[in-house]
Amino acid sequence: MAGSRASPAAGASQPKGGRSYPVLSRREIEAQIAEGRTIFILDQHVVKADAWRKYHPGGDKAIMHMVGRDATDEVNALHSLEARRMMDKYRVGRIEGCWKNFLPPIQGGKFRARVGEGEEEREEEYDANQAMKQTKEDATASPSDASSRSPSPTFDTDDAAPGSGLRNRKLGIARSDSASSLSSVDDATAPAPADGMAHLDVLTRKALKLDLAKYPSPDPATQDAIVDKYRRLHERIKAEGLYDCNYWAYAVEVSRYTLLAGLMLLCLRWQWYVASAFFLGCLWHQLVFTVHDAGHMGITHNFQVDTVIGILIADFIGGLSIGWWKRNHNVHHIITNSPEHDPDIQHMPFLAVSHRLLGSLRSTYYEHVMRYDAVARVMIALQHRLYYVLMLFGRFNLYRLSWMHLLAGQGPRKGAAAWHRWLEIAGQVFFWSWFGYGILYRAIDSNRDRLLFVLVSHLVTTPVHVQITLSHFAMSTADLGVDESFPQKMLRTTMDVDCPPWLDFFHGGLQFQAVHHLFPRIPRHNLRKTQRLVQEFCDDVGIPYALYGFVDGNKQVIGRLADVARQAAILAKCQSVMMAEGEMGHSHHHH
Ligand code: HEM
Numbered sequence: 001m002a003g004s005r006a007s008p009a010a011g012a013s014q015p016k017g018g019r020s021y022p023v024l025s026r027r028e029i030e031a032q033i034a035e036g037r038t039i040f041i042l043d044q045h046v047v048k049a050d051a052w053r054k055y056h057p058g059g060d061k062a063i064m065h066m067v068g069r070d071a072t073d074e075v076n077a078l079h080s081l082e083a084r085r086m087m088d089k090y091r092v093g094r095i096e097g098c099w100k101n102f103l104p105p106i107q108g109g110k111f112r113a114r115v116g117e118g119e120e121e122r123e124e125e126y127d128a129n130q131a132m133k134q135t136k137e138d139a140t141a142s143p144s145d146a147s148s149r150s151p152s153p154t155f156d157t158d159d160a161a162p163g164s165g166l167r168n169r170k171l172g173i174a175r176s177d178s179a180s181s182l183s184s185v186d187d188a189t190a191p192a193p194a195d196g197m198a199h200l201d202v203l204t205r206k207a208l209k210l211d212l213a214k215y216p217s218p219d220p221a222t223q224d225a226i227v228d229k230y231r232r233l234h235e236r237i238k239a240e241g242l243y244d245c246n247y248w249a250y251a252v253e254v255s256r257y258t259l260l261a262g263l264m265l266l267c268l269r270w271q272w273y274v275a276s277a278f279f280l281g282c283l284w285h286q287l288v289f290t291v292h293d294a295g296h297m298g299i300t301h302n303f304q305v306d307t308v309i310g311i312l313i314a315d316f317i318g319g320l321s322i323g324w325w326k327r328n329h330n331v332h333h334i335i336t337n338s339p340e341h342d343p344d345i346q347h348m349p350f351l352a353v354s355h356r357l358l359g360s361l362r363s364t365y366y367e368h369v370m371r372y373d374a375v376a377r378v379m380i381a382l383q384h385r386l387y388y389v390l391m392l393f394g395r396f397n398l399y400r401l402s403w404m405h406l407l408a409g410q411g412p413r414k415g416a417a418a419w420h421r422w423l424e425i426a427g428q429v430f431f432w433s434w435f436g437y438g439i440l441y442r443a444i445d446s447n448r449d450r451l452l453f454v455l456v457s458h459l460v461t462t463p464v465h466v467q468i469t470l471s472h473f474a475m476s477t478a479d480l481g482v483d484e485s486f487p488q489k490m491l492r493t494t495m496d497v498d499c500p501p502w503l504d505f506f507h508g509g510l511q512f513q514a515v516h517h518l519f520p521r522i523p524r525h526n527l528r529k530t531q532r533l534v535q536e537f538c539d540d541v542g543i544p545y546a547l548y549g550f551v552d553g554n555k556q557v558i559g560r561l562a563d564v565a566r567q568a569a570i571l572a573k574c575q576s577v578m579m580a581e582g583e584m585g586h587s588h589h590h591h
Contacts, residue, residue, distance in 0.1 A: 324404075
């Protein structure tokens with residue numbers, strides 16, 4: 001985001017205790033980031049989080065995606081007031097005027113080290129050079145020809161180009177140790193026109209063009225106006241009390257959980273194993289929604305209290321790690337639907353919702369290359385048919401991810417959130433005692449019934465996995481560049497599901513996903529009221545608000561999966577043509 005987006009709650013931007021901070025230039029900040037400093041902009045102040053990173057309850061990756069950027073909206077959306085006050089301690093300077101975002105290092109941004117005096121004046125010259133270099137590098141991927149509007153001049157500079165994702169793709173391949181045939185495509189000697197990667201780049205440009213036609217221009221002036229209105233909306237939401245949690249609504253939830261748990265135990269006692277497993281599955285399905293609320297501090301808004309609620313439900317009753325979920329989900333909320341950064345759409349070799357994943361991207365979350373290998377080729381070709389089958393096994397996959405997270409100790413190892421890991425491990429022991437030993441081993445006495453119980457209870461939770469993926473899988477995965485504002489990015493990558501209020505319990509708040517992405521800490525039971533305000537905001541700023549019925553939403557997702565499967569087939573054709581041509585070239589050479 002660019003622009004002097006001082007928050008309307010400007011109190012925070014005034015140094016407390018009369019402390020004043022030196023003004024830092026963009027160039028100075030760039031040099032510090034080049035030296036490895038973790039710096040972001042918040043309310044016109046420069047915040048240096050180096051010392052804080054390893055204590056951060058939101059994880060290190062969440063902060064890294066904000067380095068060099070104005071993080072005001074992301075930070076305000078995701079933090080409690082206390083956390084925002086803490087950040088004052090990490091201020092090292094302030095900025096004047098408009099801030100032009102850098103592409104963060106984790107996303108492949110390049111930063112120039114400190115050079116001598118007089119550097120400042122050469123800034124513009126440098127930008128122009130970069131722009132030229134950029135245009136040469138990405139000749140086929142320049143956004144300017146993809147845009148029907150006139151893109152802002154900043155669009156062509158190195159750190160602001162929406163094509164940056166394309167460069168990441170190339171990096172991913174170059175750094176990959178993959179011997180897959182794809183990497184040879186990047187080889188300079190490969191024939192260009194039939195190049196499979198060139199085909200993917202064409203698709204990327206098309207997707208970009210569609211988004212540029214459909215959404216407000218990502219130029220700083222337009223985005224500043226959107227941000228301004230988004231902040232006003234946020235103030236209004238606070239004023240209307242939409243952050244106040246309705247505890248009665250949770251009393252209703254809890255009675256539903258109690259009923260389901262009671263039915264599960266009763267059926268178990270009567271040895272109606274299938275029915276018992278069914279009710280347990282329903283209970284897990286429902287509990288996930290409250291874990292989601294707790295994980296976002298959306299219940300009491302107190303980080304410790306809500307996290308402990310989350311651990312008690314997710315780990316003790318569900319056998320899943322909320323720590324894993326938080327680390328994953330926090331990143332997802334910041335760079336939603338980015339093929340190389342958002343773990344929620346990184347399901348290779350099973351699913352690809354963006355053609356770009358066919359280019360063996362490197363995941364900055366998992367820190368490895370998501371290979372489009374032989375297995376992936378088979379699976380992706382069938383993904384639109386296998387989607388529901390895969391979703392059936394969603395919960396088993398979550399055990400794997402949870403244990404990996406807890407064993408590797410990926411969560412914050414220091415500070416106020418470090419002890420959560422031990423509570424979670426205790427929760428895992430508790431879960432396997434009651435579920436594994438108590439039910440499966442003691443209460444049930446044949447292996448056939450044990451297997452049946454596990455399968456039924458786990459498969460009944462399938463809808464939740466469909467619900468989670470539904471809100472993003474069919475939405476844009478294009479990168480509109482560093483100037484795009486937080487609210488526009490959220491609304492461009494997320495959709496809501498239309499349902500009557502009596503079905504709200506079934507969707508558990510996930511049906512208001514776009515509203516939730518704009519304001520993640522709003523309690524679930526207030527989202528329906530907030531939706532109305534968000535709709536007004538969207539009309540006002542001209543951002544389309546994506547709302548589909550549940551069935552239509554599913555169709556959109558299947559349509560997207562089929563689309564990428566089709567692109568995979570075209571890519572394979574390009575490559576076989578290319579290989580044939582390559583062989584012909586070789587034989588010519590020999591003769
Ligand atoms: C010096 C800078 C920062 C400090 C002191 C800080 C502090 C905190 C604290 C205390 C929490 C616990 C939840 C709360 O009380 O609100 C938290 C959570 C979080 N932070 Fe930060 N943070 C910083 C920078 C950032 C940045 C730049 C981002 C990126 C947008 C970020 C993203 C998050 C996320 C996603 C959570 C998780 C919220 C949750 O679990 O519900 N933080 N942070």
